[in-house]
Amino acid sequence: MILETIIQFWHIIFLFFIVAILYASEGFGGGSSYLAILALTGIAFPQIRATALLCNIVVVSGNVLLYHHQKK
Known part of the structure; x- marks a missing residue:
């Protein structure tokens, strides 16, 4: 089903x-x-906001981890 x-x-x-x-x-x-990408799909707006926020947090968290790792 996931596939x-x-x-x-x-x-x-x-x-x-x-x-x-x-x-x-x-x-x-x-x-x-x-x-913008999710708005084109026709998903309900509350789901769009939550999904975009989650993706944004994941990407920014990865950047923070890489920054701290390179800082050492």
Whole structure:
């Protein structure tokens, strides 16, 4: 079931991956871009906000960890 969902929404997953890489390379989270991508899918707005926030937190947390690791 999860594999079917991934196959069905591969283009959205790919866009999320590209946005995460581009924004993370500049030190940002990409929240506004996640909102735009999810708005195109027709998902309910409360789910869009929560998903975009979660993705933004994940990307920014990764950047913080990399920053602290390189600082040592």
